[in-house]
Amino acid sequence: MKFKARLYESLDDKKVKCHVCANECIIMPEKVGICRTRKNFDGKLYTLIYGSMISSGSLDPIEKKPLYNFWPGATAYSIASIGCSFKCQNCQNWSISQANPTDNGKNGFYDLEGYKNRGMSLVEMTPEQLEKRVVKSGAKTLAYTYNEPLIWHEWIMDTVPLLKQHEIKTLLVTNGYSTPEASKELIEVGIDAANIDIKAMSDDFYKKICGVKSVQPVLDTAKRFKDNDIHVEVTNLIIPELNDSREDIKKLCEWIVKNLGKNTPLHFSAYHPDFRMPSKKRTPYETLDMAYKIAKDVGLFFPYVGNIRHDDGSNTYCPNCGYLLLGRSGYMFTKIDVNENNTCPNCGYNLLNDIIGEINKKP
Ligand code: SF4
Ligand code: SF4
Missing domain, CATH: 3.20.20.70 (Aldolase class I)
Known part of the structure; x- marks a missing residue:
């Protein structure tokens, strides 16, 4: 879906410069950038994939x-x-x-x-x-x-x-x-x-x-x-x-x-x-x-x-004592053993900054 782009600047001769990614393409009128999804229509940049x-x-x-x-x-x-x-x-x-x-x-x-x-x-x-x-x-x-x-x-x-x-x-x-x-x-x-x-x-x-x-x-x-x-x-x-x-x-x-x-x-x-x-x-x-x-x-x-x-x-191991906290086989858990307050059950190490959010015990 065509939609007006954010983060671009207008240059001379209806060229535009896109700042959405570090390619920072300069795009001529009626041309697209390297990603092929952003096009210059008469000096204005549009995305072609909004909601697509x-x-x-x-x-x-x-x-x-x-x-x-x-x-x-x-x-x-x-x-x-x-x-x-x-x-x-x-x-x-x-x-x-x-x-x-x-x-x-x-x-x-x-x-x-x-x-x-x-x-x-x-x-x-x-x-x-x-x-x-x-x-x-x-x-x-x-x-x-x-x-x-x-x-x-x-x-x-x-x-x-x-x-x-x-x-x-x-x-x-x-x-x-x-x-x-x-x-x-x-x-x-x-x-x-x-x-x-x-x-x-x-x-x-x-x-x-x-x-x-x-x-x-x-x-x-x-x-x-x-x-x-x-x-x-x-x-x-x-x-x-x-x-x-x-x-x-x-x-x-x-x-x-x-x-x-x-x-x-x-x-x-x-x-x-x-x-x-x-x-x-x-x-x-x-x-x-x-x-x-x-x-x-x-x-x-x-x-x-x-x-x-x-x-x-x-597997996810405790960084402090090496205890197995989350065992995995493919995308399935084989073991979940983390205390409710996000500490290691073996050594009490605080995992709050290491494992973010709730662990879904019934994936
Ligand atoms: S590759 Fe696409 S998103 Fe990146 S600067 Fe070029 S036009 Fe913009
Ligand atoms: S070309 Fe493929 S592998 Fe490379 S960044 Fe894009 S999507 Fe990822």
Whole structure:
């Protein structure tokens, strides 16, 4: 749905500059930005995906986002649109992230080859219609996920306040490529939690694999969110031969300890070849186990391992005594043992800053 954009400036000759993400595209009249979802109509910028979703929403465990230390066991009403500010060669959701929306009001979208995407159309909603659906679903949280939510800025800004009235927590699953202006608005509107993908610590990786200039805006967003009381968890997809060295992993862990704090959950995720396959190999267990151990050695309290079976990597342990608080198999709990007042039953350690919100004991 076409809707007037926020956060842009008008330049000479009806050009506009978009400040919603760190690409900061300068867009000529009748052209779109890198994300393909924001278009300059005669010197005014519009989003083409306001209220446009690939489905009316699905219910996921919050652990699937992944968020392990925020409302554990909660259901996340998950919504997505199309487009992304990146062009990751390994994108698992490329059919939506790299799609082109139409701007003719027909609500279709096209894949990379220019075909109407598998006959799919976008589902259109108003903020109030989404609010009603989420409330009716009984979900305690809503996740903007699957494609890149930061480019859905106007929709997020209009829907979060409605959900807040029902105490529904709002989550971003994001590449973190924000600007100070856009982050400020997201903080002010009251986003509750974010899983931020820090794909690597090098600009070279971001240039070659993701098609953007630098990792720095991602790091800045993570820090800005954390400093403003948004619960932050980090995901790092480990791709063989691209970001899997001991030094790469240590650098990321040390940056998190220094800038976000030891209690920031870090999810190492196993890669499998997808889209343009920047590596043909899957991530071996040994690499993920090495990453898990490095994170522990560096002092992170909550390293996790996903997309592969790892004995300890799904569980939440007490940072003080190592007691198993939350055991998981896939997205299901195998054990929940945290005192009602959010302390460790073994040593009494206060977990209030480490596990946020209620634990849903009947997921
Ligand atoms: S959201 Fe980002 S990629 Fe899209 S037009 Fe704006 S600056 Fe460009
Ligand atoms: S940032 Fe995420 S959604 Fe966007 S292209 Fe990369 S992997 Fe895909």
